[in-house]
Amino acid sequence: MLLTRVFTMPDVRRRLLVTLLAVLLFRLGQHLPLPGVDVTAVAAADRPDGRLPGLLDLLTGGGLANLSVFAFGVLPMIAAHWVLVLGGILLPRLRAAAEAGRAGEALLARHARYVAVLLGAGSAVLVVRMAVDGRPPLAGAGTDVLRDTGALTQITLVACLTAGTAAVLWLSATITHRGFGEGLSLLLLAQVAAVFPGQVREVARAHGGWAGAVAPLALLLALALATALVVTVRHSARRVPVQYAKRMIGRRAYGGTTAYVPIHGGRGGFDAMLLGSLLLLLPAPPTPWLVAAYALVVLVGVFLRGALGFDAVGIADRMKRQGGFVPGIRSGRPTAEYLSYVHLRVTLAGAVATTLAALLLAGVLALPGLHAPGAALGVTTLVVVVRLGVDTVLPTARQIGSRIRRPELPPLRGPGGRGERTAT
Known part of the structure; x- marks a missing residue:
């Protein structure tokens, strides 16, 4: 019965569709290769073994290994959060903003977006230089994955990766304000759900x-x-x-x-x-x-x-x-x-x-x-x-359940004192 109410209530249906569409676009961006990247060479590249490369692949949803537009996933947003946490310890202004209520939260959220874009731009420069030198991330040395290594190509790749970080920020904010759950957590869950089963399957197949x-x-x-x-x-x-x-x-x-x-x-x-x-x-x-x-x-x-x-x-x-x-x-x-x-x-x-x-x-x-x-x-x-x-899963499920089970509005009282129920 609850499942049928999900599709019959307009507000719940709209929020659910916004969330699913944002996650779908996010995963599509993590499979869309950057311009000038040789997809065949990327697929044939040797992947390094170990827990640290596996964790990095998990936190980027496989986008960094594929050199996609959303290569960094939500990793710049997570790093920006920790930068602000450490900055709150060292900078009195950030510490005061954290204690200022909603106005301070809005200020910190704006700073977090700026820091995330800057971290994405810095990481983009590093990744592009590694790819030009034949050492792309999560691939063996000597792997040639770029068709052209000119200056214009490098600038284009850095711009695309930085724009991808900004687009992920927008998708996260869209889920938070117009969908269900917290955007950063849901996008991270989508990354983990895409990579973690494959890691378990590879371990089982190896033994x-x-x-x-x-x-x-x-x-x-x-x-x-x-x-x-x-x-x-x-x-x-x-x-x-x-x-x-x-x-x-x-x-x-x-x-x-x-x-x-x-x-x-x-x-x-x-x-x-x-x-x-x-x-x-x-x-x-x-x-x-x-x-x-x-x-x-x-x-x-x-x-x-x-x-x-x-x-x-x-x-x-x-x-x-x-x-x-x-x-x-x-x-x-x-x-x-x-x-x-x-x-x-x-x-x-x-x-x-x-x-x-x-x-x-x-x-x-x-x-x-x-x-x-x-x-x-x-x-x-x-x-x-x-x-x-x-x-992520439990709070999102509670949010959906609360919107499905929310009580009806009380009847309005007319001039004669009789209650009349109106549709909302």
């Missing part, structure tokens, strides 16, 4: 036998378990009850209600998992010490992110000013100590659960069908896949 058949199934099971564990940790919370005293203001009574202070654990787990997985981006098999360092980075990163993001003293003072108290705990400093104690336990539990999910992804790659020095699959790739499942 063959029972290992090649069982290992992909075990990989899918580990991804599902890790996703379920991360979702459970992120959405779970310890709700501390808060009782507000009853007050009389004039003839009316206020307060006397019960509220809750939600304490979450495991926030910022994906950032720690991505940071720790960089230790495993090596062509050699990961050693036990390297895996232990990876787990320690995830555990400490998630714990510190949760511990530093909770102000127990501020919450206790605000509760005291509003006449609230935790049953059985005195207001003021005892309440702050109790909230800190609860938050410490919840944060530690969330950090341990996130570390188990990270080790699950690292452990599945040790299977015979997936454990190979030249395999394209790595822990970073699996972390990206899990993050897209949590931060």
Whole structure:
């Protein structure tokens, strides 16, 4: 019934068509070759093995290896986001804009677009120079993929790649404002969905036998378990009850209600998992010490992110000013100590659960069908896949469901007091 309502509601149908058309144009641009590129030579070029080239191919959707118009995919947008994050730490103006509400968000979004285009232009110059020198990205040295290496051709290629980055920015903004979901995440999901199954298939074909058949199934099971564990940790919370005293203001009574202070654990787990997985981006098999360092980075990163993001003293003072108290705990400093104690336990539990999910992804790659020095699959790739499942698929599905199930407008009241329902 919900599926039929998707196609019968005009607003939902229009947004869904805009999203699908934008993704289709994005994937078409990642297959459209640049002018002057020899498609036959690109297809026949030897691709380097290893987890780092596989991750780069995943983040560009195969466009960089094919030297397409959208060669960089959403990679400049991701890099621009991290540039602004680091800039917010160093530049007070960016830090103030991040705390200024919607106006600051609009300013940061505009700066992010400028930075993304500049990064795309700089990357275009680098890629074109590599192709001219016979060293195109994700291809072996000595590969001649350009029919002409003149100055005009190089300028044209740089202009096309820069324009492709700007076009990807426009498609992302179109999905965000007129479609479903967040544009950057959905385009990244389209890239991963196009490249990741092929990487799994290549690994299974390289080993063959029972290992090649069982290992992909075990990989899918580990991804599902890790996703379920991360979702459970992120959405779970310890709700501390808060009782507000009853007050009389004039003839009316206020307060006397019960509220809750939600304490979450495991926030910022994906950032720690991505940071720790960089230790495993090596062509050699990961050693036990390297895996232990990876787990320690995830555990400490998630714990510190949760511990530093909770102000127990501020919450206790605000509760005291509003006449609230935790049953059985005195207001003021005892309440702050109790909230800190609860938050410490919840944060530690969330950090341990996130570390188990990270080790699950690292452990599945040790299977015979997936454990190979030249395999394209790595822990970073699996972390990206899990993050897209949590931060893209689930929010988009909730957004579509909320628009399908939204309640009807209340009936309008006429002069006679009778309600008349009008079509919207």
